[in-house]
Amino acid sequence: xxxxxxxxxxxxxxxxxxxxxxxxxxxxxxxxxxxxxxxxxxxxxxxxxxxxxxxxxxxxxxxxxxxxxxxxxxxxxxxxxxxxxxxxxxxxxxxxxxxxxxxxxxxxxxxxxxxxxxxxxxxxxxxxxxxxxxxxxxxxxxxxxxxxxxxxxxxxxxxxxxxxxxxxxxxxxxxxxxxxxxxxxxxxxxxxxxxxxxxxxxxxxxxxxxxxxxxxxxxxxxxxxxxxxxxxxxxxxxxxxxxxxxxxxxxxxxxxxxxxxxxxxxxxxxxxxxxxxxxxxxxxxxxxxxxxxxxxxxxxxxxxxxxxxxxxxxxxxxxxxxxxxxxxxxxxxxxxxxxxxxxxxxxxxxxxxxxxxxxxxxxxxxxxxxxxxxxxxxxxxxxxxxxxxxxxxxxxxxxxxxxxxxxxxxxxxxxxxxxxxxxxxxxxxxxxxxxxxxxxxxxxxxxxxxxxxxxxxxxxxxxxxxxxxxxxxx
Amino acid sequence: xxxxxxxxxxxxxxxxxxxxxxxxxxxxxxxxxxxxxxxxxxxxxxxxxxxxxxxxxxxxxxxxxxxxxxxxxxxxxxxxxxxxxxxxxxxxxxxxxxxxxxxxxxxxxxxxxxxxxxxxxxxxxxxxxxxxxxxxxxxxxxxxxxxxxxxxxxxxxxxxxxxxxxxxxxxxxxxxxxxxxxxxxxxxxxxxxxxxxxxxxxxxxxxxxxxxxxxxxxxxxxxxxxxxxxxxxxxxxxxxxxxxxxxxxxxxxxxxxxxxxxxxxxxxxxxxxxxxxxxxxxxxxxxxxxx
Numbered sequence: 001x002x003x004x005x006x007x008x009x010x011x012x013x014x015x016x017x018x019x020x021x022x023x024x025x026x027x028x029x030x031x032x033x034x035x036x037x038x039x040x041x042x043x044x045x046x047x048x049x050x051x052x053x054x055x056x057x058x059x060x061x062x063x064x065x066x067x068x069x070x071x072x073x074x075x076x077x078x079x080x081x082x083x084x085x086x087x088x089x090x091x092x093x094x095x096x097x098x099x100x101x102x103x104x105x106x107x108x109x110x111x112x113x114x115x116x117x118x119x120x121x122x123x124x125x126x127x128x129x130x131x132x133x134x135x136x137x138x139x140x141x142x143x144x145x146x147x148x149x150x151x152x153x154x155x156x157x158x159x160x161x162x163x164x165x166x167x168x169x170x171x172x173x174x175x176x177x178x179x180x181x182x183x184x185x186x187x188x189x190x191x192x193x194x195x196x197x198x199x200x201x202x203x204x205x206x207x208x209x210x211x212x213x214x215x216x217x218x219x220x221x222x223x224x225x226x227x228x229x230x231x232x233x234x235x236x237x238x239x240x241x242x243x244x245x246x247x248x249x250x251x252x253x254x255x256x257x258x259x260x261x262x263x264x265x266x267x268x269x270x271x272x273x274x275x276x277x278x279x280x281x282x283x284x285x286x287x288x289x290x291x292x293x294x295x296x297x298x299x300x301x302x303x304x305x306x307x308x309x310x311x312x313x314x315x316x317x318x319x320x321x322x323x324x325x326x327x328x329x330x331x332x333x334x335x336x337x338x339x340x341x342x343x344x345x346x347x348x349x350x351x352x353x354x355x356x357x358x359x360x361x362x363x364x365x366x367x368x369x370x371x372x373x374x375x376x377x378x379x380x381x382x383x384x385x386x387x388x389x390x391x392x393x394x395x396x397x398x399x400x401x402x403x404x405x406x407x408x409x410x411x412x413x414x415x416x417x418x419x420x421x422x423x424x425x426x427x428x429x430x431x432x433x434x435x436x437x438x439x440x441x442x443x444x445x446x447x448x449x450x451x452x453x454x455x456x457x458x459x460x461x462x463x464x465x466x467x468x469x470x471x472x473x474x
Numbered sequence: 475x476x477x478x479x480x481x482x483x484x485x486x487x488x489x490x491x492x493x494x495x496x497x498x499x500x501x502x503x504x505x506x507x508x509x510x511x512x513x514x515x516x517x518x519x520x521x522x523x524x525x526x527x528x529x530x531x532x533x534x535x536x537x538x539x540x541x542x543x544x545x546x547x548x549x550x551x552x553x554x555x556x557x558x559x560x561x562x563x564x565x566x567x568x569x570x571x572x573x574x575x576x577x578x579x580x581x582x583x584x585x586x587x588x589x590x591x592x593x594x595x596x597x598x599x600x601x602x603x604x605x606x607x608x609x610x611x612x613x614x615x616x617x618x619x620x621x622x623x624x625x626x627x628x629x630x631x632x633x634x635x636x637x638x639x640x641x642x643x644x645x646x647x648x649x650x651x652x653x654x655x656x657x658x659x660x661x662x663x664x665x666x667x668x669x670x671x672x673x674x675x676x677x678x679x680x681x682x683x684x685x686x687x688x689x690x691x692x693x694x695x696x697x698x699x700x701x702x703x704x705x706x707x708x709x710x711x712x713x714x715x716x717x718x719x720x721x722x723x724x725x726x727x728x729x730x731x732x733x734x735x736x737x738x739x740x741x742x743x744x745x746x747x748x749x750x751x752x753x754x755x756x757x758x759x760x761x762x763x764x765x
Contacts, residue, residue, distance in 0.1 A: 029485050123733050130521050130738075148522040148736055239629070241717045293609040296629050301608055310610075429522035433735045440719055443631060 143177025254343025
């Protein structure tokens, strides 16, 4: 007998174990699996049976008791509710406070607003819309960025007709942000007109009675009021890409220049463009009236320099004037003026900024959403928001020209004048990219690494490449 | 015995069957996004023009990227920051670890204080350093001016990279210090004692005994910090938004192309290309260090 055979026969029990697992282990496995399956089945059945009957929101349950039977009858009245993604600012909070109750009473619609910072809105919204997973019925979005997402917003021409919305009541330049391919895709919600915001007291101390109307007057005033290091005449905004570029556009446009021609060819490097950039670079390096740290100042830091009494003037949107009236932050409360930016041809001619309300295509409550968008910009609410210090950014012409508001808030004269001459800003998806390109090159001009002409030629060339790639010159 | 046909497979693989649901789900959530984004990188998907769909363009995005001066710039910026930051952190971490290893009085308390920056999130670090670098409110500038020095323009295009390295090192030097301190405290005592008996000076002991023994730990710290530094985003975004080319690191390049310019395909391709470049460089880096 061979060793292996002998081994096999000598130990029959072990052989049996090797051939088959022990009976007790097999039974153990079966018990475990069986218990698991049974548990899942029981749990699932219990969950299904115990689930309450589906009831629509707002439904009421009544019990009707008969002699022998108790019936439960569910009646449904669908409660109307819309969700809004709003931007974090005083205007949003005031709008909500002022209009929530009246809107709910008038239309029976509850508004749930989620308030977010601009940055968060602009980062999370594109992907939500692209995935058709936007949970909001209304989105408050910056107008100059809206063209990039225009194809995700529902056109509202039908609602405008149905509710007889007078579009001519809105500032025309603001309507440009809410139009896309000849369709209206939103309503203006908040205006922004570029202003010359200045320290009235600093100006009066050196005998300047009113703000400059032309760019040469601005320089003369700047040289008079400049008293470094206690007071600088001007602060630029070199940290954020929209800062020094919008200052450049203010000069360019108010002096008769354009950013593009009718064929979308860049014109920023025209003679007026070079003159504009040279002006600012000279303010900084030659006349030294610009705050020396301007290239490191963001919009908040620039504002703090003004309202802290260390800078005499800035070019900024109206929110800065509102902030200057806050006694907790500002030393120039009641002494802050707001006027149109200077201009050699049309003072104040600059593109309007602003925010609009847009309805995503996948919203199931588009009409209710539109009713809210239309309601919040009614003149009576706009006026009340301003009177309650909720920013000075109305979108209707009537509100901007309201004499009571002009008497109460002196910036309204400047706002009204700016709104009458401002133009619609660029309205195409590649605009952000173009601005960032210009910003990079303008920094080189401010750092004197490039001349203004070289700066604008390079920027214009890159703008042309971007637009060509996007198919504008086909 | 009751034979159960086919039961052998189940009982042999029962454990695997129990964890199978988890593996399937984890792979769906892990592999599917990778595969989909790889596909998107081969298309010209523009978020602002959904009506154009996702036209397949093959490797075109990758080819354009390799010639894109902005992409090349972001690679250079990222590598410069990584090299500078890792160098500073390892050097400073080593010095701090050696000092703490002396077990002087109060070392425990000092160690806790030194670890605090590591517990701050990168975004908060960005906010702190943004305030410190804002010239109009910066206490650093104030004290530098008090002693007669002219503070640099921290976030200008000329100085932004050192500023980022300083902020990153403030946060992550304690991490390196911790690793090296643990290494120092676990070194075998015999070689050190032998060196002492042989009359080696402190410097000789450090150079010829301690550092060679600590080399594997130092390499580990370098590798860990290198991987961490390549992922830098939050702090740089808060400091500068990557607005200037000299602060546009790889991650900001990718995010900007996606969320500012809406070039989804291009952005996806850039993220893969960055990953490949970083992987290749990291492998070379580790290979050179290990030699």
